[in-house]
Amino acid sequence: MKKYIRLGFYMLLAAFMASSCEKIEPLQLHNAAGNAFLTASTSSIAAVMADSSKTAISFDWTYPNYSVDSNTVKYIVEIDSAGRNFSKAAQKVMVGKRTTSFTAKEINDIALGFGFAYNRQYNIEARVVSSMGNNNERKMSNAVALKVTPYVVPPKVMPPSSKMLFLVGSATAGGWNNPVPVPSQQFTRVDSVTYEGTFYMKGGQQYLCLPVNGDWSNKYSVKDNNATGLNKGGDFGFNLNDNFPGPDKTGTYKIRLDFQGGKFSVTLVQEYGLLYVAGDYQGWNPGQAPQLASPKKDGVHEGYVFVKSGGTYEFKLTSQADWSGTNYGDAGSGNMSTSGGNMKFPGAGFYRINANTTTNKFSILKTTWTMIGGFTGWGSDVTMTLNGSNVWEGQVTVTGKEEFKFRANKDWGINLGDNGADNSLEGDGANLVLPTAGTYKISLDLNNPGFYTYKIAKQ
Numbered sequence: 255m256k257k258y259i260r261l262g263f264y265m266l267l268a269a270f271m272a273s274s275c276e277k278i279e280p281l282q283l284h285n286a287a288g289n290a291f292l293t294a295s296t297s298s299i300a301a302v303m304a305d306s307s308k309t310a311i312s313f314d315w316t317y318p319n320y321s322v323d324s325n326t327v328k329y330i331v332e333i334d335s336a337g338r339n340f341s342k343a344a345q346k347v348m349v350g351k352r353t354t355s356f357t358a359k360e361i362n363d364i365a366l367g368f369g370f371a372y373n374r375q376y377n378i379e380a381r382v383v384s385s386m387g388n389n390n391e392r393k394m395s396n397a398v399a400l401k402v403t404p405y406v407v408p409p410k411v412m413p414p415s416s417k418m419l420f421l422v423g424s425a426t427a428g429g430w431n432n433p434v435p436v437p438s439q440q441f442t443r444v445d446s447v448t449y450e451g452t453f454y455m456k457g458g459q460q461y462l463c464l465p466v467n468g469d470w471s472n473k474y475s476v477k478d479n480n481a482t483g484l485n486k487g488g489d490f491g492f493n494l495n496d497n498f499p500g501p502d503k504t505g506t507y508k509i510r511l512d513f514q515g516g517k518f519s520v521t522l523v524q525e526y527g528l529l530y531v532a533g534d535y536q537g538w539n540p541g542q543a544p545q546l547a548s549p550k551k552d553g554v555h556e557g558y559v560f561v562k563s564g565g566t567y568e569f570k571l572t573s574q575a576d577w578s579g580t581n582y583g584d585a586g587s588g589n590m591s592t593s594g595g596n597m598k599f600p601g602a603g604f605y606r607i608n609a610n611t612t613t614n615k616f617s618i619l620k621t622t623w624t625m626i627g628g629f630t631g632w633g634s635d636v637t638m639t640l641n642g643s644n645v646w647e648g649q650v651t652v653t654g655k656e657e658f659k660f661r662a663n664k665d666w667g668i669n670l671g672d673n674g675a676d677n678s679l680e681g682d683g684a685n686l687v688l689p690t691a692g693t694y695k696i697s698l699d700l701n702n703p704g705f706y707t708y709k710i711a712k713q
Contacts, residue, residue, distance in 0.1 A: 423461030425500030533569025547704030627658025
């Protein structure tokens with residue numbers, strides 16, 4: 255019996271050994287992708303305008319050994335200013351291709367998009383980013399160092415030959431009066447094709463840009479000021495049909511005109527808080543009423559109102575150009591409230607109104623305006639007359655350079671000067687200057703609450 259058991263065991267062992275000697279096929283393994291290697295047809299690009307449509311540079315790269323169909327591999331060629339680690343790169347995307355090229359115009363546009371100046375050489379870099387179709391296994395190639403010199407592209411809108419630009423219109427502090435006050439309504443020339451400035455602008459009005467101050471012959475304008483969103487920026491041109499539409503809200507705005515691309519932009523710097531002084535003296539019409547302004551939008555409002563003779567002299571303050579907003583009346587003892595009765599001017603005159611919607615306090619002060627300065631030895635005032643539109647005017651004669659200020663009621667409690675020599679006035683500001691001997695007509699404009707201005711005209 256043992257004999258048969260041993261025989262069976264040896265037969266099974268032999269069968270197992272025979273089977274273990276059979277050839278086994280190797281397991282299927284997926285190779286990991288390697289990085290592509292990028293090469294460029296040139297190391298320096300310095301094209302001219304005439305070469306715009308010609309190929310300026312070509313790129314080729316090796317296959318990164320993905321274990322998928324090569325026709326499905328995605329490649330992104332990136333170009334950026336050197337040293338930025340491709341953080342702001344221009345990109346070109348391809349699938350299945352391992353070569354591409356850029357025209358001179360494409361490269362020039364990329365370089366100008368980086369803010370590069372014309373006719374100046376800059377260092378840039380290029381690389382290719384590969385991945386599978388689902389963006390997995392992203393691999394970066396080597397970075398190729400290049401040099402590029404942008405060429406001059408004719409601007410879409412010709413810049414002013416005067417190399418100056420001025421703002422005029424109902425949206426501005428100076429209105430449609432031309433010439434405009436400078437420098438408060440003059441743009442800064444950033445470069446040959448870019449002008450920029452920060453301006454006080456009235457909400458819901460319009461404006462134009464003039465290449466020559468005081469001249470209506472030419473203007474920069476827009477094709478259709480009804481276009482949606484145009485008050486925040488868009489296309490502009492030379493002597494087009496319509497005025498620029500101004501911002502919706504009163505405040506200070508940065509306006510930038512890019513003549514290269516024919517684009518302008520309007521960016522809010524600080525919106526003003528407003529109260530409308532609607533009353534019997536002007537027909538109880540908030541939409542046509544003078545305003546008080548809070549330049550910091552902190553509830554502290556101030557403004558000037560001329561009240562003609564007649565009527566009840568009653569008024570209220572409202573937060574909108576209609577009666578649908580918050581309306582303030584007199585609650586007694588210098589207080590105001592939304593349930594108060596009508597406020598009241600003492601009579602006809604030119605009044606400063608202060609109203610604080612945080613503390614709910616208000617005050618009314620009748621004012622007349624004068625000038626005081628070196629031309630009177632700082633000891634007496636020169637009378638100014640109100641011209642009927644919140645503008646006070648006066649005249650002085652000086653024998654040399656003199657300084658002066660505006661003040662109300664011949665008192666230093668309310669005085670205005672110019673801290674920035676920019677034609678806008680500030681309370682307790684720096685002295686104004688009459689530069690040379692002569693006779694000067696001087697005007698004080700208190701029409702725009704929060705942005706008072708003046709003019710000095712030598713006669």
